[in-house]
Amino acid sequence: MERPGDDGPQLPGPSLWPVGFAVGIVCLLVGLIVSWPVAAIGAVIAAVFGFLWAREVTTGRQPAVAPDEAAAPETDGAPSMPADQGEDAMTSPEPGERFPRNKFLEGATLGLGALIGAIVTLPAVAAALVPGFVKQKPPGVDLGPVDNFEEGKYYVATFERNFKEGYISRMSAFIRNNGSEDGKPSFTCISNRCVHLGCPVQSGGPVFDGQKKTVKTPHGPIDLIPALPAAGFICPCHGGSYDQEGNRIAGPPVRALNRFEFSIVDGRLVLGGMFAVSKVDGSGASAKIHKYELAGPGQHVDGPEAWFYPLQPPH
Numbered sequence: 001m002e003r004p005g006d007d008g009p010q011l012p013g014p015s016l017w018p019v020g021f022a023v024g025i026v027c028l029l030v031g032l033i034v035s036w037p038v039a040a041i042g043a044v045i046a047a048v049f050g051f052l053w054a055r056e057v058t059t060g061r062q063p064a065v066a067p068d069e070a071a072a073p074e075t076d077g078a079p080s081m082p083a084d085q086g087e088d089a090m091t092s093p094e095p096g097e098r099f100p101r102n103k104f105l106e107g108a109t110l111g112l113g114a115l116i117g118a119i120v121t122l123p124a125v126a127a128a129l130v131p132g133f134v135k136q137k138p139p140g141v142d143l144g145p146v147d148n149f150e151e152g153k154y155y156v157a158t159f160e161r162n163f164k165e166g167y168i169s170r171m172s173a174f175i176r177n178n179g180s181e182d183g184k185p186s187f188t189c190i191s192n193r194c195v196h197l198g199c200p201v202q203s204g205g206p207v208f209d210g211q212k213k214t215v216k217t218p219h220g221p222i223d224l225i226p227a228l229p230a231a232g233f234i235c236p237c238h239g240g241s242y243d244q245e246g247n248r249i250a251g252p253p254v255r256a257l258n259r260f261e262f263s264i265v266d267g268r269l270v271l272g273g274m275f276a277v278s279k280v281d282g283s284g285a286s287a288k289i290h291k292y293e294l295a296g297p298g299q300h301v302d303g304p305e306a307w308f309y310p311l312q313p314p315h
């Protein structure tokens with residue numbers, strides 16, 4: 001409330017905009033870990049409150065010397081500079097200037113501080129966060145000539161996923177040649193990693209070790225063993241069970257088995273990246289695969305449960 005005769009500028013009252021801005025930033029950071037919708041809501045809150053805060057700061061009245069101080073009497077008999085001379089030089093714009101000097105100094109100090117802060121922190125923040133959002137494509141794995149895969153039969157293929165990493169990247173996949181659909185070759189390439197906790201699933205039927213074939217490829221030897229997973233695929237760890245297309249049929253897994261992309265290059269089958277699958281309708285070449293970005297074991301990829309799982313690191 002203005003007092004009589006108090007016609008000078010006043011200190012701005014307390015504002016809720018910074019609080020809303022801080023809540024938005026917290027929501028944004030939590031959302032980056034928890035889920036994209038939460039991050040988007042946080043970004044919107046931060047943007048709206050940040051805008052309101054900035055508008056208030058730039059259009060609101062500025063702090064100024066209280067009138068009582070400006071009118072303070074001389075002390076100890078010593079002549080003092082009239083209050084409106086020293087302060088006015090800082091708070092009032094000179095003729096021809098748009099802003100008073102104190103405002104310029106305040107802005108320059110804040111701007112310089114922000115610039116230095118950004119130069120120091122942004123590279124470190126980018127180095128920490130960006131790799132998590134960049135797709136890191138693994139090298140393809142050559143499984144040898146397509147003719148090695150008899151149509152309609154499953155094979156357990158064992159290979160090194162990344163030949164630079166060697167034996168530690170060794171893994172298996174169940175590969176079935178489905179013939180062709182609309183003139184395009186079709187293969188079912190299922191990962192053997194259980195999507196409950198990652199144990200290796202096994203063929204629910206005989207595996208013909210005696211017919212094992214080792215194929216030489218530029219990435220090293222690939223073992224191919226025919227299998228007959230009549231009962232689908234079974235995980236020995238906690239009893240997870242999948243049908244022949246990798247659909248979950250029993251146990252704790254929350255979705256179908258992951259699959260590999262594939263391509264045919266010069267008559268050879270090449271495995272690409274892995275992707276997650278919620279379920280598969282149909283079978284073989286005509287199967288409809290509900291495909292999602294690769295997710296971790298135990299992670300839902302569809303439905304409301306998927307909203308509550310954190311973002312996964314790149315695989």
Ligand code: FES
Binds near residue numbers: 197
């Ligand atoms: S790891 Fe396969 S059922 Fe638990």
